[in-house]
Amino acid sequence: MLRVLVFIAFIFLVSAGLAWLAERPGDIVLNWQGYEIRSSLMIAALAVAILFAALAILWTVIRAILRAPGSFESYLGRRRRDRGYKALSDGMIAVGAGDARSARKAAKESRTLLGAEPLPLLLTAQAAQLSGESADARTAFEALAARPDTKVLGLHGLFIEARRQDEHEAAKHFAEQAAETAPKIGWAGVALFEYQSRDGDWLGAMRTLEDAVRAGAVDKATAQRRRAALLTARAMELEAGDPAEARAAALEAHRLDPALAPAAVIGARLLSRASDYRRAARVLETTWKAAPHPDVADAYAGVRHGDSVRDRLKRMRKLAELRANHPDGAMAVARAAIDAHDFAAARQALEGQVKAGPSEAVCLLMAEIEEREHSDEGKVRMWLARAINAPRNAVWMADGRILDDWAPVSPVSGEVGVVAWTVSPEPPPSRVALQIEADLAAEQRMTVEPSDAPRIEAKPAPEPEIIEPEPEAPDAGEIVADDASVVSADEPPPVAVAPAPEPVPAPEPVPEPEPAPPPPRPEPEPVPEPKPAPVTASAVSAKASEPAPIEEPPEEPVIPPSPDDPGPMPDNDEPDQPRPRRFGLF
Template identity: 30%
Template sequence: MLRAFGFAIIALIVLGAVWYVALLPGHITIDFGSYAATASTPIAILLLAILVLILILFVGIIRALLRTPARVAARRNLSRRNNADAASLRALSAMAAGDDRTAANHARIAQRQAPDAPLTLYVAGETARRTGDHATADRHFAALARHKDAGFLGWRGLVNHRTQAGGDAAALAEAEAQTRQAAVAYPNSVWLRDQRVQLAFNQNRYADAARLATDPPARAALAIMASRTAEGERMAIDWAREAVRAAPSLAPAHLSLYAAHERAGHLWRAKRALVAGWKAAPHPDLAAAYLTSINLPLDRARAAQKLASANPGHPESEALLARTAKAADLAGEAQRHEARAMAAAGSAWVCAACDTKHADWQANCRKCGTIGSLGWVKPPPDPTTVLLPSPQPAA
């Protein structure tokens, strides 16, 4: 309703203006040398308006003609960019499927279409890295790092490539410098923090890695290594305590605190650390450290009873009592504890990320490299083991 009313008002104004012009009196004469043109005032105004419209239309045509090359070039560039993006997406899909050869072919197509596009630079760098062309990978990632919006992808590619292409000191130092550049582009990146942790770990800078780590198991593992490699006794104790705080159920953390106190000459505190460790996380290594200075089998059995009292009934406590009783020729006592220790049989250090079994604890998994992933558990069953059905009694 309001639109119709507004349109009617505008129409009345236009009609009034036309009516006013049509009623204007007089004539207008224009001389062209020996020629003269005379028209009434309304006709002259109408002709002038038409002339102005023709002039505007002419200027518009000229401008359109002048802009045509730029528009054609823009459409061509857009088409090439779309083709490059499509080829880049196909390259990413091929990389996800593990087909590096097909990914490299699509990356080359994307480079021909739009060599400076961020997505093109990324897939070109990734395919070059996967195929072992390190110089080309570095060149593409460096170009991507200079991009205003996608610079972090370039720095990430450079860091990944540098750490995976070689692990020498120079490569690690260069990767460390590149992580600082990446922090400028994206300072709150979780990946960047984890990468700095891994780089510090690879360079044996365990204290720096522990300060950066936020995951408690990883921080505990790094703190243990920092305690073992600390130059001062006070620093070794502080890092061992940090490991216990981060992972109180990790036996090596308590062992590191025991070793740090023993190194400083705090023998009573060292023993107390082992008892606290047994109470929180019983493990044969804790018992071995606790009994290391006791030689007589019967004395070892008595000391084992004292240690086991910190966590009575635990399978590891029962296994410890069974071992020491058997060594002291206490057959009945050993048999009684062996029956209760079955739950601890077969435990090992197993990676929580890939289920790899390790003979001893270490800060990272030797297979997948995950820091702080080892736990004292029973290994999962081997998936290759075939379980045969039980024989059925004859009918």
């Protein structure tokens, strides 16, 4: 709009000047070399204008002729550059589409047309990465890192390639160079912080974290949580060698994150060593109010050395009142009561948890109470069986993985300060439950006798012989008995009857081809054989006409096992060793 106004103003001034000249006519006389040239002022002005226009046109023609080679070369360069950028654009689209072949072709064409410019080098590196050619990609990124304007870009590419090849030392080196070149680059600070944390360089990690906070790459809440985790890790490292420094680090971590149980436990333990029991108790109470944890309860119970179990029970009750009706508080009181042999108080503390549905830890505590108070194996088994299917307890978790202890760095992602005390949404089989199942199965496999004792195999009892009655009466002269003995008729003969139901010793085992036959069954105690009463021949014939009764041999009474019987225990080769426990507590 301004240019239009200026143009209109210029036209107005020119028109006004021409009008002013037209209103004031005059003559111009030029004497040169004996010639006299006379003209009006208006014509002279018009001639001067034409002359200047002709000179301008002539200069333009001459300049065009002189600049023709350069102009032609510039035209060709612009055309070449346009083709190069067209190839570069096609290559970027091919990389985004995953077409490695087209990307390599476009990268080669763009480098040919544009030369060693940053964008063709970047396209070459990306095409090589897409094709899996790490050497070519590294060469391209090294060329980018050698240029001052693209050094950070090249270092980032080299960092990615090093991590793909699991060359973490090289990746850490590239991250350090990038952080020194551009401190405000987010990826460099994050990567360097991760490597320093994994290597246990807690001080270097804290310095890198501070730089990231100043650069705005990490928010303050996340920075506080990570710094608390790093300070706790440093306190754990220095606890044995430098207690004063470890105590300062633990208390600083507790100040930054009061809910971090390991920091509070370490700080309270070191304060107790310095005989500052009141401050140690305050630290643990603050953490218990924020997030109850079994380790905090254990540390609070032993905050003052030399206390009796009754004093610890009182202290546990005081701690449980800070977070009333919390499961960890009830279990802490129950554990202290068990140690004090106050099993009634332990049952009372767990009563609410049992009614609401006991967890695994509650079932194990109830099993321990039953064992230590009454030695009731039946109820112990019942609580152990309930513990197998009970809801799982809270555990240390990081990125969906269950850990045995707290750790400052996640073993899955390498992130700092993400390990949390929580219940898994999909809990895996409990290790305590699996151990209980294994112990119960082992008890069921136990036998009465050791494996090396001789086995007694049951032999079938011989069936009694049945004497069928004869159709004719036997001769009076002799009577044939079962043992084929001849009895004289002058003497009262014994009656031929079936064998009496008396315990018969097992027959001798038939020799077998095995080299080591099983030992014979032990002989039972002998029973006196009843003597046959003398009877007459008529009685013998009447008795023979009746079928002999068949009686089964008496069986040994079987006593059913008690439902609370844990089963026989194997012989212990080393009787001095205590009997192992069948369950454990966290």
